[in-house]
Amino acid sequence: MAKSNHWLVKTEPSEYSWAQLTRDGRTHWSGVRNYEARNNLRRMRRGDQVLFYHSNSGQEIVGIATVAREAYPDPDADSGDWSAVDLEPRKALEAPVTLFRMKNDPDLVQLALLRKPRLSVMPVTPPEFQRILALGRSHS
DNA sequence: GCCAACGTTGGC
DNA sequence: GCCAACGTTGGC
Numbered sequence: 001m002a003k004s005n006h007w008l009v010k011t012e013p014s015e016y017s018w019a020q021l022t023r024d025g026r027t028h029w030s031g032v033r034n035y036e037a038r039n040n041l042r043r044m045r046r047g048d049q050v051l052f053y054h055s056n057s058g059q060e061i062v063g064i065a066t067v068a069r070e071a072y073p074d075p076d077a078d079s080g081d082w083s084a085v086d087l088e089p090r091k092a093l094e095a096p097v098t099l100f101r102m103k104n105d106p107d108l109v110q111l112a113l114l115r116k117p118r119l120s121v122m123p124v125t126p127p128e129f130q131r132i133l134a135l136g137r138s139h140s
Numbered sequence: 141g142c143c144a145a146c147g148t149t150g151g152c
Numbered sequence: 153g154c155c156a157a158c159g160t161t162g163g164c
Contacts, residue, residue, distance in 0.1 A: 012150085034159075055150060099151080118149055118158065 006129040007044060008051040008061070008113055009087070010120045018052050018062040021089045026068055030076045030084035037121035041083050042071040050087060051124060051132060053113065060096040061132060065089055093136030107131045 009029065011017070021027055032038050044050075050065040069086035076084070102108045108131060112122035124132070 010150090036159095059151075116158095117151075120149090 005043070005045060005048045006051070006124040006126060007040065007048060007067075008053055008122050008124050009065075010053045010055045010113075012056045013054040013058045014056070017054065017058075018089070018092065021052070021063075021065065021087065022092075026086055026088045028075065028084050029087050030074045030082075032074070032082065032084070032121060033080075034120060037119055038081075038083050040121040040123060041085050043123075044070060044085050046070055049090065049129070051129070052089075058096075059099040061093060061102075061136065062096045063089060063092040064133075093133075094138050095136055097132050097135045101135060102132070105131065105135070 016027070029041070032041060044067045046067050046069065048067045050067060051061050052063045052065050053061045065087040067085055068088045071083040071085050074082035074084040099113075102111060103114060108114065108128060110125075111128055112119065112124070116122065
């Protein structure tokens with residue numbers, strides 16, 4: 001059985017929020033126009049867990065989504081070799097994990113979100129994923 | 141193929 | 153709203 005991978009996607013909540021994903025039940029994760037981000041989309045496998053990060057006005061991880069459909073040609077691209085995946089909401093974090101919290105956590109110094117701040121789709125290691133889940137479980 | 145100019149992203 | 157980081161574009 002294939003190992004499950006973990007990812008993080010960024011979105012401006014004014015563009016597409018966790019609340020909207022929850023209402024929709026499922027969405028096309030399209031419009032990615034960066035090669036590294038696109039390649040990460042293509043590495044996603046059905047069932048992988050995806051941390052859902054609100055950039056700009058949010059600046060926190062708010063929930064966990066899951067990959068419902070693996071990469072296919074981006075329906076929003078009129079030219080170019082771009083991909084989309086489908087995401088479904090899985091679970092909101094009890095306590096959103098803020099960017100500030102992550103920046104100050106010694107276990108997360110390698111987190112791609114902190115090291116490549118402009119990348120919109122990135123991998124998360126299993127220990128990082130578990131740490132973020134723990135931080136999101138409740139306030140301590 | 142280099143690299144300067146430009147555009148976009150996103151934290152602050 | 154500013155601006156640093158950085159990816160992309162295009163002239164040469």
